[in-house]
Amino acid sequence: MNALTRNWEWTVAHTNHFSQPGMENFSVQDANSHSRLEVLTGLTDGYAARLGDLYGDLLTQFLSSHDHWPDSPCVHAQTEEAGQTLGSTLFDVNNGTWRIAYNNPCKRQFQMMRF
Secondary structure, three states: OOOOOOOOOOOOOOOOOOOOOOOHHHOOOOHHHHHHHHHHHHHHHOOOOOHHHOOHHHHHHHHOOOOOOOOOOOOOOOOOOOOOOOOEEEEEOOOOEEEEEOOOHHHOOOEEEEO
16 A cells, blocks of 8 residues: 655655564565655655645556566566555545555556545
């Protein structure tokens, strides 16, 4: 699961491992998770001085990235045994919306819900 948002003083990118000091032993150190986080933070870091330019469609493009394939944010299974992205989610707290996709984000089949 990966989460990014706009109009805050910072962004949050989340993959499947702990990175805070003292928490590393509570998760499997998965190179795939680290690679996906590197891609997502690299994409969002370019907007550090202009967070107002980050918006939902752009952030779903980030989640759809195939950079660093096969350890990219959007992964397509190459075999039946291989892993793939099962879903993605994006919260926009300022607008009260939640985008969720139960498939690869590059298919752009996000559903929008309000909260």
